[in-house]
Every structure is written in C-alpha cells, then in structure tokens.
Amino acid sequence: MASGSNWLSGVNVVLVMAYGSLVFVLLFIFVKRQIMRFAMKSRRGPHVPVGHNAPKDLKEEIDIRLSRVQDIKYEPQLLADDDARLLQLETQGNQSCYNYLYRMKALDAIRASEIPFHSEGRHPRSLMGKNFRSYLLDLRNTSTPFKGVRKALIDTLLDGYETARYGTGGQ
Structure with a gap:
C-alpha cells in the first residue's frame, strides 16, 4: 500500500507541474497580446502632434491654421422661412x-x-x-x-x- 501512495503522489506532482506550466503559458500569451494591443493603440493616439514627420514650415503653417479655428464663431439660422x-x-x-x-x-x-x-x-x-x-x-x-x-x-x-x-x- 505504501508503494501505491508513492505512485499517486508522483502522478500528482507531474499533474501539478503540467497545470502550472499550462497556466503560465496562457498568462504569457494573454499578457503579450494585451501589451501589443495597447502599443498599437498608442501609436495612433491623439497625443501624437499634428504634422509629426512634416517639415518645419509645414508644421508652422498647420499650427497657424489650427489656432485660427478657435476664432471662428458662427451660429447658423435655425429655421428657414419655408421650412x-x-x-x-x-x-x-x-x-x-x-x-x-x-x-x-x-x-x-x-x-x-x-x-x-x-x-x-x-x-x-x-x-x-x-x-x-x-x-x-x-x-x-x-x-x-x-x-x-x-x-x-x-x-x-x-x-x-x-x-x-x-x-x-x-x-
């Protein structure tokens, strides 16, 4: 009976190691996927300046035109007479x-x-x-x-x- 209990404990050790390895591999795949997902999202994010790779003159022109947008104030007529x-x-x-x-x-x-x-x-x-x-x-x-x-x-x-x-x- 003693030899049967040793055999079961050896199987248990192997199963625990297999399950531990499986959990580790799944967690590794999940974490890698999440890291890649956030890395791809951040490249296209809004924090990248407009005209990032543009020449200096073009960047200045873009900044000038974007600053003019704040000065535009227009409120259209809401209802036409023949609406x-x-x-x-x-x-x-x-x-x-x-x-x-x-x-x-x-x-x-x-x-x-x-x-x-x-x-x-x-x-x-x-x-x-x-x-x-x-x-x-x-x-x-x-x-x-x-x-x-x-x-x-x-x-x-x-x-x-x-x-x-x-x-x-x-x-």
Whole structure:
C-alpha cells in the first residue's frame, strides 16, 4: 500500500507541474497580446502632434491654421422661412410636442432683432463665448439707442432667451 501512495503522489506532482506550466503559458500569451494591443493603440493616439514627420514650415503653417479655428464663431439660422417643420406646426393641433420649433424661432428672432451683435464693424454674429446678460447691460449703459431701456425689460428678454436656448419648453 505504501508503494501505491508513492505512485499517486508522483502522478500528482507531474499533474501539478503540467497545470502550472499550462497556466503560465496562457498568462504569457494573454499578457503579450494585451501589451501589443495597447502599443498599437498608442501609436495612433491623439497625443501624437499634428504634422509629426512634416517639415518645419509645414508644421508652422498647420499650427497657424489650427489656432485660427478657435476664432471662428458662427451660429447658423435655425429655421428657414419655408421650412417644412413650420408647416407641420401650423397644421397640427397638438402644439406641445413642437416646443423645440418655438425655441428655434425665438433664437432666430433674437438674432434678427435690432440688437447690435456686431463688433468693430464686422458682420452681425452671435455672442458665442460672451455673457449675454452683461452684454445687454453694457449696451444699456453706452451711448446707443438702447441707453434708456429698463432693466426689467432686459430681464424679461433674457429669461425668454435662456428658456429658448436651454429650457425644455415647460412640459
């Protein structure tokens, strides 16, 4: 009986070593695969500078043009006068599901108003990146036709503007 137990313990040792080797090989393959996957992903990642292998003049031109992109401020007209969605608005009886159309019309109306959105003689543009409330209050304090406008009227306009721009339409 003693020799049978020694034989089983030898088989157990061999099996443990085989299983250990198998686990080691599988872990090695998995880790190598993950390392290669992350290495390939990082080569195409966003941290590589634009124009990395380009000549110096081309790099400078790319940087200049990319810096100009931040100065572009344009907000298009949201609804054209002949937009099909406006025709749906006039024919449908349930107006509550079309709140976004009223909001778009309100934003277009503010942009088309006589509020001077232009600066330094440029074309009219939106106040993207500026505080609309402080702009209107400054406009009231300068020598423009809006000099005597009451603050309550400006607050009403701004509440409507903020509801149209960010609100959900009071569902």
